[in-house]
Amino acid sequence: MDTFTFELPEDPPPDMVAAAKLGTAVSQLAAALESLHQQHRQLRHLVEQTRRPGTNTASERTMPWPLRWHDLTRDAAAQTWSWLIDWVAWLVDRYQIPEEIPACWPQHPPLVEELTALAAAWHSCYDDNAHPDGPLLWHERLNRARDRLRGWDDYTRCRNGTHTTRPHDLTWPDGWHDTAIDTANNDLAHRPETSTLAVAEQS
Incomplete structure (x- = not known):
C-alpha cells in the first residue's frame, strides 16, 4: 500500500497544516498495518507448510x-x-x-x-x-x-x-540497567586484579 503526502499552498493556515500532518500520519499507519497483516499471513502459511499431512502424534x-x-x-x-x-x-x-x-x-x-x-x-x-x-x-x-x-x-x-x-502490576524502574552496571563496577573496583593464590604460587 502506497502512502500519501499532502501538498500545501504557500503560507497555509495552522489548521490546514495540522490536517495535512494528520492525514499523512493516518496514511502511514494504514500502510504499516497492511504490511503487518501481510507478514502475519506469510508466517501463518509458513507454519502450516512445515506440518506433514496426517501428522498428529508427537x-x-x-x-x-x-x-x-x-x-x-x-x-x-x-x-x-x-x-x-x-x-x-x-x-x-x-x-x-x-x-x-x-x-x-x-x-x-x-x-x-x-x-x-x-x-x-x-x-x-x-x-x-x-x-x-x-x-x-x-x-x-x-x-x-x-x-x-x-x-x-x-x-x-x-x-x-x-x-x-x-497483568504487569509491578515493573522495574526505567533506570534499573544503569544502576545494575554501577553496582557491578563498584564490585569490580574492590576486587584484586590477580588471584592472591596465584601471587603466592609465583613467590
Whole structure:
C-alpha cells in the first residue's frame, strides 16, 4: 500500500497544516498495518507448510534444534511452532490435562518456554540411545512442571478458551540497567586484579 503526502499552498493556515500532518500520519499507519497483516499471513502459511499431512502424534515429529526462542530466525521459529503445537496437543490429550494448560498457551511466553523444555526432554528421553530410566525421570519432571504450569495459570486465569492477558502490576524502574552496571563496577573496583593464590604460587 502506497502512502500519501499532502501538498500545501504557500503560507497555509495552522489548521490546514495540522490536517495535512494528520492525514499523512493516518496514511502511514494504514500502510504499516497492511504490511503487518501481510507478514502475519506469510508466517501463518509458513507454519502450516512445515506440518506433514496426517501428522498428529508427537512421536512422528522430529525435534527442531536449536530451541532458543530468542535466537530463532523466522523459518526456524515456524518449524519450532509447528512441532511444539503438535506436541502440546498430544501431551494435553494423552495426560488429560486441559485444565492445567490453557488453550491460549502460545500467547503466554512463560508457558511457551516451559512446554518447549518439556517437549525437548520428552524427545530426548525416548531417543534410541537414551538411558532406560529416562522416561521415568521425565515423568518425575513432568509432575514438578505441572505445579509450575498451574502457578503460571494462577496469574492468567484463562478458562474455557477465554484468553486473559497477564497483568504487569509491578515493573522495574526505567533506570534499573544503569544502576545494575554501577553496582557491578563498584564490585569490580574492590576486587584484586590477580588471584592472591596465584601471587603466592609465583613467590
